[in-house]
Amino acid sequence: MNDKKYTLLEAVNLALHRAMHEDDDVVVLGEDIGVNGGVFRATLGLRDAFGFKRVIDTPLAENMIAGLSIGMAAQGLKPVMEIQFLGFIYPAMDQLVCHAARLRNRTRGRLACPLVVRSPMGAGIRAPEHHSEAVEALFAHIPGLRVVIPSSPARAYGLLLAAIDDPDPVIFLEPTRLYRMNPQPLEDDGRRLPLDSCFTLREGSDLTLVSWGASVHETLQAAAMLAERGISAEVIDVASIKPLDLDTLEASVRKTGRCVIVHEAPKTCGVGAEIAASLYERALLDLHAPIQRVTAPDIPPPLYRLEPYYLPDAGDILAACDAVLNYA
Amino acid sequence: MPHSRIDLPYTRYLDPEGRPLGPLPDWVEDSTHVVGLYRAMQRTRLFDQKVIALQRTGRIGTYASSLGQEAVGAAIGTLLRADDVFLPYYRDSAAQLLRGVSMTEMLFYWGGDERGSRFQAPQAHADFPLCVPIATQALHACGVATAFKIRGEARVALVTCGDGATSKGDFLEALNVAGTWQLPVVFVVNNNQWAISVPRRIQCGAPTLAQKAIGGGFPGEQVDGNDAIAVVERLRLAIDRARHGKGPTVLECITYRLCDHTTADDATRYRSAEEVNQAWQEEPIKRLQKFLVERGWWDEKREQALVADCQAELQQAIDAYEATPAQDPQEVFEHLYASWPAALAEQREQFAERIARREGGADHE
Numbered sequence: 001m002n003d004k005k006y007t008l009l010e011a012v013n014l015a016l017h018r019a020m021h022e023d024d025d026v027v028v029l030g031e032d033i034g035v036n037g038g039v040f041r042a043t044l045g046l047r048d049a050f051g052f053k054r055v056i057d058t059p060l061a062e063n064m065i066a067g068l069s070i071g072m073a074a075q076g077l078k079p080v081m082e083i084q085f086l087g088f089i090y091p092a093m094d095q096l097v098c099h100a101a102r103l104r105n106r107t108r109g110r111l112a113c114p115l116v117v118r119s120p121m122g123a124g125i126r127a128p129e130h131h132s133e134a135v136e137a138l139f140a141h142i143p144g145l146r147v148v149i150p151s152s153p154a155r156a157y158g159l160l161l162a163a164i165d166d167p168d169p170v171i172f173l174e175p176t177r178l179y180r181m182n183p184q185p186l187e188d189d190g191r192r193l194p195l196d197s198c199f200t201l202r203e204g205s206d207l208t209l210v211s212w213g214a215s216v217h218e219t220l221q222a223a224a225m226l227a228e229r230g231i232s233a234e235v236i237d238v239a240s241i242k243p244l245d246l247d248t249l250e251a252s253v254r255k256t257g258r259c260v261i262v263h264e265a266p267k268t269c270g271v272g273a274e275i276a277a278s279l280y281e282r283a284l285l286d287l288h289a290p291i292q293r294v295t296a297p298d299i300p301p302p303l304y305r306l307e308p309y310y311l312p313d314a315g316d317i318l319a320a321c322d323a324v325l326n327y328a
Numbered sequence: 329m330p331h332s333r334i335d336l337p338y339t340r341y342l343d344p345e346g347r348p349l350g351p352l353p354d355w356v357e358d359s360t361h362v363v364g365l366y367r368a369m370q371r372t373r374l375f376d377q378k379v380i381a382l383q384r385t386g387r388i389g390t391y392a393s394s395l396g397q398e399a400v401g402a403a404i405g406t407l408l409r410a411d412d413v414f415l416p417y418y419r420d421s422a423a424q425l426l427r428g429v430s431m432t433e434m435l436f437y438w439g440g441d442e443r444g445s446r447f448q449a450p451q452a453h454a455d456f457p458l459c460v461p462i463a464t465q466a467l468h469a470c471g472v473a474t475a476f477k478i479r480g481e482a483r484v485a486l487v488t489c490g491d492g493a494t495s496k497g498d499f500l501e502a503l504n505v506a507g508t509w510q511l512p513v514v515f516v517v518n519n520n521q522w523a524i525s526v527p528r529r530i531q532c533g534a535p536t537l538a539q540k541a542i543g544g545g546f547p548g549e550q551v552d553g554n555d556a557i558a559v560v561e562r563l564r565l566a567i568d569r570a571r572h573g574k575g576p577t578v579l580e581c582i583t584y585r586l587c588d589h590t591t592a593d594d595a596t597r598y599r600s601a602e603e604v605n606q607a608w609q610e611e612p613i614k615r616l617q618k619f620l621v622e623r624g625w626w627d628e629k630r631e632q633a634l635v636a637d638c639q640a641e642l643q644q645a646i647d648a649y650e651a652t653p654a655q656d657p658q659e660v661f662e663h664l665y666a667s668w669p670a671a672l673a674e675q676r677e678q679f680a681e682r683i684a685r686r687e688g689g690a691d692h693e
Contacts, residue, residue, distance in 0.1 A: 027478065058505070063498060064467055064501035067464060067466075067468055068467055068470050069471060071473070071475070072471040073471070074468065075475035077478070095464060095467065104663050104665070105442065106442055106457055107457055108662075109662070111454075112666065168665050196669050196670065196671040243669040244671060246674075
């Protein structure tokens with residue numbers, strides 16, 4: 001075990017190096033990802049290590065990048081395409097929804113689309129307009145896609161490797177707010193983490209806190225503050241947004257009887273709604289209080305001066321926990 | 329046609345009566361080649377007529393006919409090599425049949441069964457299924473061509489679309505990347521003058537659609553799409569360039585959609601009978617037939633034999649289509665993901681219960 005600590009961004013980079021080294025079919029493409037190493041430097045060094053044929057700077061057209069990747073994937077390559085910011089992915093929706101998600105199904109397995117879409121997501125880095133979106137729910141709604149959001153360097157590494165291995169299209173969203181936060185030791189051992197599984201980050205018995213992506217950070221803070229008050233919170237990082245590991249969530253909620261869901265995406269039809277509905281279907285009579293959601297309001301991410309108010313913080317989460325704990 | 333200020337090539341070898349307008353390409357001296365083209369076109373038309381009849385009697389769903397487009401598809405189908413990749417749009421029966429997609433598979437597709445896009449023929453195995461969202465396939469072709477280029481393979485991706493598709497961003501984005509990377513891809517635009525009810529003249533302000541290639545930095549040209557010899561000759565050269573690292577081409581084939589957009593459309597709502605009658609004078613099959621007859625390569629007896637062969641093939645295909653039971657309802661889960669995610673197992677169980685309930689219900693009637 002080396003002592004070097006890696007940020008989430010470096011973990012992504014490490015996984016890309018590893019995947020490209022292990023499998024010649026893996027190609028990386030997108031805007032500014034080659035010579036420049038990506039605007040966040042997630043693809044740094046790949047061009048030098050693997051050459052311009054496998055690390056491809058594309059013209060500036062997101063829909064084109066997606067359509068191109070689908071054609072490459074149908075030919076047996078494993079494209080890892082980058083959309084520079086999640087707020088720029090909308091032109092590519094047609095290709096991702098109509099084709100990437102359906103190619104295997106509509107050919108009854110004759111053609112497949114082993115494609116990974118990497119994109120930085122989320123608010124909190126004082127970025128310009130359209131650079132702070134959290135729209136994972138748009139993709140979670142689409143049959144045929146997988147949606148994965150890591151919340152730590154180790155999970156970014158293991159989940160990205162698993163996403164690249166996966167024979168179907170995976171939307172892999174990287175929270176920009178975590179990119180350079182909390183470096184952690186990481187062994188570059190190629191170990192994959194399971195897709196479709198939640199990660200229980202902290203065990204507890206009084207209530208269940210469910211989150212993913214950057215909000216996991218504030219959720220863990222809230223759990224620590226609850227612990228100081230003698231309240232034992234279980235914290236679950238959903239990680240795989242689609243498909244959802246409902247079994248793990250259900251088991252936790254049956255145990256604690258109380259649940260708060262935290263996400264930075266807007267509330268209406270957010271993934272929190274899906275989780276809450278599913279938990280009501282499965283565990284209504286084990287709940288001691290209505291499930292609470294702590295989310296962004298239904299507004300676009302404001303320009304950065306008001307950004308801190310937009311994002312849920314630990315205090316907001318604690319308030320929801322109090323409501324759940326004190327219910328009748 | 330508006331007058332073009334950009335001098336793009338326009339190629340036509342035969343007039344509407346099948347008479348050569350000048351010297352013909354050398355390969356035309358090979359009668360088997362030209363007769364083969366004719367057979368493919370006629371086979372497509374007979375298939376088309378039969379499928380429309382099946383639709384009218386409720387035996388298949390909506391169908392997009394290829395009536396009047398047979399020369400373009402026959403040229404594509406005869407020129408592509410087995411390991412090339414064809415990315416069709418939805419008016420490509422002629423080319424698909426030549427790629428080895430079976431009539432039965434095509435009936436499956438239009439008859440509401442995904443197995444129609446499973447393509448058993450080896451040469452069609454990497455071909456894309458026909459594409460419904462307009463122009464999106466142009467980008468897939470660039471991706472396929474990029475894969476060829478990365479691997480250093482002398483293979484070609486050929487993609488088709490209609491005139492309306494050239495208005496979409498996907499088409500223009502595809503031309504842009506194809507030109508930038510000099511990809512081994514050929515864009516065949518079947519300009520049949522109508523995008524459902526919208527005529528060519530209000531689709532695009534450029535005098536030709538082929539000239540969009542200029543913006544991509546590579547050649548575009550027009551060809552008489554009702555002249556099979558002209559389409560083959562120009563497409564042959566475009567495919568050859570692509571295969572030898574000389575980059576992409578847009579080939580705009582000028583045709584006319586003699587049919588409704590699909591069986592769900594009624595073209596009499598937006599265009600005149602006079603226009604359609606006029607277009608029939610230019611149609612591709614009669615033209616090539618006259619040429620063949622004039623050369624002594626075709627006659628009534630051969631025609632009758634061809635029609636009889638095609639009818640027999642069609643009947644076999646229809647019998648096979650109608651004798652094949654629908655997929656088991658649980659098959660809907662089989663190919664969305666390589667394997668159905670365990671996390672979604674509950675949905676599958678609920679669907680099984682739905683089926684059991686409905687089948688159980690039928691028993692009580």
